[in-house]
Amino acid sequence: MYTPDQNMLKKYADILVKFALRKGEWVKQGEVVFVQIPECAKEFYIPLQEAILETGAYPIFEYLADGVTRNFYELANDEQITFLPRALLNGKVEEMTHVISIIAEADKYELQGIDPNKISKRIASRKEYIEKRVQKELAGKMTWTIALFGTPAMAKEVWMSLEEYRNQIIQACYLDFDDPINKRKETQQEIATIVKKLNELKIQKVHIEWEDADLWIMIWSNRQWLWWGGSNIPSFEIFTSPDYRYTEGWMKFNQKLYRYGQIIDGIYLEFKQGEVCNFDARIGKELLEEIFTIPWAKFLWEFSLTDAKHSRITKYMGEILYDENVGGKFWNTHIAIGRSFEETYMGDISKLTEDERKNLGFNQSAEHTDIISTTDRKVTATLEDGSEKVIYQGGHFLV
Numbered sequence: 001m002y003t004p005d006q007n008m009l010k011k012y013a014d015i016l017v018k019f020a021l022r023k024g025e026w027v028k029q030g031e032v033v034f035v036q037i038p039e040c041a042k043e044f045y046i047p048l049q050e051a052i053l054e055t056g057a058y059p060i061f062e063y064l065a066d067g068v069t070r071n072f073y074e075l076a077n078d079e080q081i082t083f084l085p086r087a088l089l090n091g092k093v094e095e096m097t098h099v100i101s102i103i104a105e106a107d108k109y110e111l112q113g114i115d116p117n118k119i120s121k122r123i124a125s126r127k128e129y130i131e132k133r134v135q136k137e138l139a140g141k142m143t144w145t146i147a148l149f150g151t152p153a154m155a156k157e158v159w160m161s162l163e164e165y166r167n168q169i170i171q172a173c174y175l176d177f178d179d180p181i182n183k184r185k186e187t188q189q190e191i192a193t194i195v196k197k198l199n200e201l202k203i204q205k206v207h208i209e210w211e212d213a214d215l216w217i218m219i220w221s222n223r224q225w226l227w228w229g230g231s232n233i234p235s236f237e238i239f240t241s242p243d244y245r246y247t248e249g250w251m252k253f254n255q256k257l258y259r260y261g262q263i264i265d266g267i268y269l270e271f272k273q274g275e276v277c278n279f280d281a282r283i284g285k286e287l288l289e290e291i292f293t294i295p296w297a298k299f300l301w302e303f304s305l306t307d308a309k310h311s312r313i314t315k316y317m318g319e320i321l322y323d324e325n326v327g328g329k330f331w332n333t334h335i336a337i338g339r340s341f342e343e344t345y346m347g348d349i350s351k352l353t354e355d356e357r358k359n360l361g362f363n364q365s366a367e368h369t370d371i372i373s374t375t376d377r378k379v380t381a382t383l384e385d386g387s388e389k390v391i392y393q394g395g396h397f398l399v
Contacts, residue, residue, distance in 0.1 A: 014051050021145055073119070114262075136385055222347065226240065226341070257372070311316055331396075333374075334372070376394060378390060
């Protein structure tokens with residue numbers, strides 16, 4: 001089986017530990033780095049451990065055995081599915097300074113045939129834990145990053161060899177450069193320039209239109225556009241969290257969505273007064289319907305665009321982390337339902353009450369599902385003075 005050489009894995013681990021966390025300022029001595037890594041990514045365990053130890057930080061690994069998730073859903077009763085080990089999870093949040101989550105799958109269809117209702121109940125039961133993590137992050141006391149480790153099952157699903165699949169990761173993360181961290185910083189500066197220009201426009205709302213979309217999304221002046229920096233590796237998207245209450249229109253999505261070990265494909269969403277009022281899917285409609293039962297999951301909470309000149313991802317990978325940055329003739333647009341990103345608020349979100357956050361159009365849902373399209377589109381912004389400006393077309397920002 002193809003395996004990247006140890007130097008490549010070392011560079012990858014260094015990007016996560018010495019760049020992605022704390023937005024490029026490195027992990028510091030005495031901090032706690034919590035790592036979630038599946039068994040099928042065990043080749044990456046030692047390089048990550050070494051990178052963390054080199055910084056003087058304390059690594060804590062959660063090693064996730066392959067194949068146990070399906071067994072849990074098949075055997076667990078409702079009480080076991082929704083059980084929240086509150087003291088354990090609260091202690092974890094209190095202890096962690098950073099979190100690294102590695103995405104790797106031994107079986108892309110592990111949960112095929114599992115009742116979607118069980119999955120949605122499990123997700124909803126973790127809302128309290130997610131809220132505590134988010135609040136610690138917003139207070140500047142925790143950072144996180146997510147990265148991909150390719151497996152044979154993941155490569156086979158998208159008709160690639162393991163070497164081809166992992167080479168996409170190498171290219172996306174600049175691991176083929178002598179100094180991938182410096183190259184990543186150069187790209188981030190270019191993306192930051194676009195973000196600055198978008199925020200200076202004071203965009204009130206955007207209209208996404210093409211033959212497969214006619215969607216209005218409200219932004220308003222209390223929102224800002226952001227980019228992920230190191231939180232997703234890689235990430236080239238520019239995004240904001242709209243005010244969900246005023247989403248109107250419809251959109252089709254041409255990319256498959258792998259969610260909870262199942263596929264949803266041919267997705268159509270229609271919004272009225274901010275809420276999904278009609279939806280369809282050629283495959284997996286039942287799972288999509290179950291996702292919509294999770295609190296706040298029937299509303300649009302993220303709008304994102306990727307510029308063609310930044311991402312080096314050229315193939316569909318079957319994983320949201322990469323597919324929301326994937327290239328093509330027109331690159332991609334994606335939206336997300338579920339949890340909003342309170343970081344997009346232009347004020348100090350930590351000083352707001354829960355009711356104030358809701359009144360601003362934010363939430364802390366346990367769900368966050370990205371849905372992606374790579375077809376062409378024109379995005380027209382309505383500015384604060386009422387004028388209009390095309391800000392994106394043909395896969396490029398026009399600002």
